Amino acid sequence: MLAQDAIEKLRSKQTRWVQLHFPDLYGVLRSRTVTSSSINTLKFDSGFTFHDLSDTFNEVYEETFSLMPLADTYGTLPWNDATDRFICSIKTSNKERYLKDVTYTVERAEQLFKAELKELPSVKQSINFYMSDGSSIESSDARKSVEIPTKEAPWNHVAIRNQATLSHASEPADSYSGIRQQIADVLTNFFNMSVFSHGHGRANNSQQVMTFDEMPAHMAAHALATLKMAARAVGIVNVAIPTFMALPFANDAPNDYKFSIASFVKGTNVFYDSDDELFLSQKARYFIGGILEHARSLAFFTNPTVNSYKRLAISHKFTSAGKNDKYNAVLIHDATPTDYNFELTFPDPLANPYFALASVLAAGVDGLKKKTEPNILKESPLILSEGQRRRKKVHDLPKTLIEAISELESDNDYLKGVFSTDIVYNYTELKLQEFKDSQSMPSNFDYAAYFHL
Structure with missing residues (x-):
C-alpha cells in the first residue's frame, strides 16, 4: 500500500x-x-x-x-x-x-538474503497461545499464588468435556473458538494480515493455533506483533486473557512458534529440487546448514526467556534436520515446486519476532556463503545415545537462558550487518537481569518441594 x-x-x-x-x-x-x-x-x-x-x-x-x-x-x-x-x-x-530500531534488523536481514538469492524471503508462520478467563498472580513476600481459570481446564467442574481429548477439538468443546475467530477476523479484515487457518491446539486446556498466509519476512514480524496486541484487545472485550508463555502449564502441551522460509522465482521455490531425495536444492541444504550450525546461539533470539527453556526441557530439540520427527530443530516436508519444504520447530512465541526472523535469516545466509552442509538424520535424534549424537555432531539446544547467552558470546559473527553491537548488548543486559531476577525469586515448585523439609 x-x-x-x-x-x-x-x-x-x-x-x-x-x-x-x-x-x-x-x-x-x-x-x-x-x-x-x-x-x-x-x-x-x-x-x-x-x-x-x-x-x-x-x-x-x-x-x-x-x-x-x-x-x-x-x-x-x-x-x-x-x-x-x-x-x-x-x-x-x-x-x-x-540502530536499535528492531524493525531495522529484519529489513537488513532481508537485504542480506536478497544479495545472495536475488529475491526477498517469504515466510509462513503458525503460533500457539492459550486463552483463559482471567488470571490472578500474586508474588509478594507474604503470599505466592497463581490462579488461571479456564473453561476447558480439568480442574473446572463445569467445563464442557464431551470428547476423550480436547486436542484439535470442535465446538462446543472448543470453548474459545468464537474469540479466536474474532481475532482472526480482526487481523484479516482490519490489518490486512491474512490468517490462513485457526483451530484448537493439541493441548487439553484452552490452547489455540493460528496460521498466517505467506508474506514477506518483515510483514511476518509485524503480523506476529499485531496478533499479540489484537489477541489481548479482543480478549478484554470478551473477558478473556491470552498467554504466549512458552510453557504456561506443567502437564499440558507447550506453545510453539513455527515458521518456514522460501524464496520464489517465477512461482518456483529456489529451495526446491525435484531430483533430490528430500526435494531440497543445494541452496536449501546450505541455508539449513547455516541455521543448524548457529542454532545454539540462535536460541538466544528464538527462545529468549527463562520460561523458554522449561519448554525445551520437555520438547528436546537437537541441532539436526529430518523428516517426520519433531525433535529435529528443522523439520523437512515433502514438497512441490510451489511449497515451503522445511520448517523451524524450536522457536517459541515469547521471541521478539523481528529478532527471531532476522537472526535465522542471517544464519541461513551465512550457511549459503560458507556452503555449510546440514546434519540430516534418518532416525530420531532422541533415540541416539549421547556418544552417537556426538559422533554425528548433533547437539542439544541450550538448557538455560544463561547458556544461550554464553553461546551467543562465542558465536555472533554471522549477525554482523544485521544486528548492531548496541542492540545486542542492550538486549543481552535485559536478559541477564531477567535471569538473575528469576534465580533470586522462589517459585511455586520451591514451596511445594522444600517448604516443609
Whole structure:
C-alpha cells in the first residue's frame, strides 16, 4: 500500500486519531497517538518527533527520535472508536535509521538474503497461545499464588468435556473458538494480515493455533506483533486473557512458534529440487546448514526467556534436520515446486519476532556463503545415545537462558550487518537481569518441594 492510498482510506472513514506503533526490544508494540489531521504524505518521509522514547530501548541518555509511519502496516483498531494505526520505523535526530530500531534488523536481514538469492524471503508462520478467563498472580513476600481459570481446564467442574481429548477439538468443546475467530477476523479484515487457518491446539486446556498466509519476512514480524496486541484487545472485550508463555502449564502441551522460509522465482521455490531425495536444492541444504550450525546461539533470539527453556526441557530439540520427527530443530516436508519444504520447530512465541526472523535469516545466509552442509538424520535424534549424537555432531539446544547467552558470546559473527553491537548488548543486559531476577525469586515448585523439609 502506498502512503497516499493509506491517507485516502483514513480520510474516507473520518478517523479522529492515529496510533503510531513501534516495537520495543521484547517485540511488544508501544504507541504514541496523534491527530489524523496531522497525517500527510510528507510525514511518511519526515516522521513525527518525540523526546521521551529512550527508556523503551534501554538507553542511558535522552535522545530525540522520529517515528516514520510504514504505509503497508496501515490498519484500524476496531476496539478503539475512530482510531487507526501505522507501525513505524525509527530515525535519530540526524535522520539516520536508529540502530536499535528492531524493525531495522529484519529489513537488513532481508537485504542480506536478497544479495545472495536475488529475491526477498517469504515466510509462513503458525503460533500457539492459550486463552483463559482471567488470571490472578500474586508474588509478594507474604503470599505466592497463581490462579488461571479456564473453561476447558480439568480442574473446572463445569467445563464442557464431551470428547476423550480436547486436542484439535470442535465446538462446543472448543470453548474459545468464537474469540479466536474474532481475532482472526480482526487481523484479516482490519490489518490486512491474512490468517490462513485457526483451530484448537493439541493441548487439553484452552490452547489455540493460528496460521498466517505467506508474506514477506518483515510483514511476518509485524503480523506476529499485531496478533499479540489484537489477541489481548479482543480478549478484554470478551473477558478473556491470552498467554504466549512458552510453557504456561506443567502437564499440558507447550506453545510453539513455527515458521518456514522460501524464496520464489517465477512461482518456483529456489529451495526446491525435484531430483533430490528430500526435494531440497543445494541452496536449501546450505541455508539449513547455516541455521543448524548457529542454532545454539540462535536460541538466544528464538527462545529468549527463562520460561523458554522449561519448554525445551520437555520438547528436546537437537541441532539436526529430518523428516517426520519433531525433535529435529528443522523439520523437512515433502514438497512441490510451489511449497515451503522445511520448517523451524524450536522457536517459541515469547521471541521478539523481528529478532527471531532476522537472526535465522542471517544464519541461513551465512550457511549459503560458507556452503555449510546440514546434519540430516534418518532416525530420531532422541533415540541416539549421547556418544552417537556426538559422533554425528548433533547437539542439544541450550538448557538455560544463561547458556544461550554464553553461546551467543562465542558465536555472533554471522549477525554482523544485521544486528548492531548496541542492540545486542542492550538486549543481552535485559536478559541477564531477567535471569538473575528469576534465580533470586522462589517459585511455586520451591514451596511445594522444600517448604516443609
